[in-house]
Amino acid sequence: MVAVVKLPESRTYNRQECITFRKTAERFGGLSNMAGGYILNINGVKILTSEALYQACRFPHMPEVQRLIIAERSPMTAKMKSKPYRDNSRSDWDIVRTKIMRWCLQVKLIQNWDKFSKLLLETGDLPIVEDSRKDDFWGAKPEDEEFLTGANVLGRLLMQVREQIASGKLTSETIVQPLPIQDFLLYGQDISPIVASGEYYPGSYMRSLDLIKSGSQPSSDVDLLSISKHELERDEEGRSNENLEKELVEIAEFKFDKYDSLQFVLLPIVEKLQESEHTDKELAKLFTTNLKQMRDWLKRAVELGKVRKLSKPVRYVAESQLPLI
Numbered sequence: 150m151v152a153v154v155k156l157p158e159s160r161t162y163n164r165q166e167c168i169t170f171r172k173t174a175e176r177f178g179g180l181s182n183m184a185g186g187y188i189l190n191i192n193g194v195k196i197l198t199s200e201a202l203y204q205a206c207r208f209p210h211m212p213e214v215q216r217l218i219i220a221e222r223s224p225m226t227a228k229m230k231s232k233p234y235r236d237n238s239r240s241d242w243d244i245v246r247t248k249i250m251r252w253c254l255q256v257k258l259i260q261n262w263d264k265f266s267k268l269l270l271e272t273g274d275l276p277i278v279e280d281s282r283k284d285d286f287w288g289a290k291p292e293d294e295e296f297l298t299g300a301n302v303l304g305r306l307l308m309q310v311r312e313q314i315a316s317g318k319l320t321s322e323t324i325v326q327p328l329p330i331q332d333f334l335l336y337g338q339d340i341s342p343i344v345a346s347g348e349y350y351p352g353s354y355m356r357s358l359d360l361i362k363s364g365s366q367p368s369s370d371v372d373l374l375s376i377s378k379h380e381l382e383r384d385e386e387g388r389s390n391e392n393l394e395k396e397l398v399e400i401a402e403f404k405f406d407k408y409d410s411l412q413f414v415l416l417p418i419v420e421k422l423q424e425s426e427h428t429d430k431e432l433a434k435l436f437t438t439n440l441k442q443m444r445d446w447l448k449r450a451v452e453l454g455k456v457r458k459l460s461k462p463v464r465y466v467a468e469s470q471l472p473l474i
């Protein structure tokens with residue numbers, strides 16, 4: 150069955166009554182996805198522009214293509230890199246691309262709060278329009294000196310985000326949740342909730358992700374406990390309730406500060422280290438993050454008394470070696 154995608158209606162804008170942008174060096178050029186200076190961090194991966202992020206989202210099933218796009222310094226080249234593979238974009242691309250673009254803009258905002266919120270608010274309540282020579286879906290094309298016509302979807306999304314800032318719905322503290330769509334992946338990993346600092350909650354930690362997807366946010370040990378209870382009820386892998394009870398207790402026994410967002414990160418790392426010891430490099434690779442970030446997490450886990458650092462060679466092991474399963 151072929152899905153029919155309804156295209157948004159086209160509008161005509163009077164240039165004099167709008168904020169328009171075409172080149173990134175212009176007064177409002179920072180609104181463009183091509184603008185530099187708005188660095189993003191998704192799952193511990195540094196991404197230079199929202200354009201590169203948006204294009205990478207086409208290919209959750211082709212991590213090697215995502216890497217090619219993200220490795221590019223120039224946003225335009227990142228877009229060009231996606232061109233040869235476009236026919237292999239995720240099959241529901243036309244249905245999800247607008248949602249993905251909104252999510253990309255929210256991520257750009259949260260991780261560049263001061264600069265991007267200021268720029269958006271400086272547009273007042275004027276219509277925002279991407280002035281594009283050839284794209285009347287994301288932007289609007291000039292009719293003449295005065296008028297532009299197009300669906301201007303990017304401009305409309307920017308106006309929505311502006312409204313969300315003004316109403317306080319989006320703040321610098323907001324956690325941008327991953328979209329509830331199939332295969333929302335970066336380099337084969339579920340995309341994790343996004344926070345301003347770029348701190349990464351590994352997507353492999355399905356218990357917290359399940360909870361997030363179900364609409365509530367884990368905020369304390371109690372919530373983590375209830376996730377495990379949930380798992381207890383729906384375990385289909387033949388794991389005995391007794392062992393799962395043990396896991397429940399193990400997880401509950403972590404005494405993280407309730408506001409310590411690291412709780413989502415450290416639990417899966419400690420779980421991994423309960424299976425066997427690992428070096429920091431191995432862990433960084435396993436959790437697809439950089440070495441410095443992994444060392445910071447391990448330092449915190451050691452401080453919390455959950456992980457022991459062994460020497461010669463340096464490696465890590467969980468303090469509690471009790472098997473979880």
Ligand SMILES: Nc1nc(O)c(N)c(N[C@@H]2O[C@H](COP(=O)(O)O)[C@@H](O)[C@H]2O)n1
Pocket residue numbers: 171181182183200203228279284287303
């Ligand atoms: N080719 C091109 N040149 C520019 O200067 C642009 N601003 C854009 N537009 C941006 O391209 C993205 C959409 O890409 P798809 O065509 O959907 O792959 C989006 O960020 C537009 O704002 N394109």
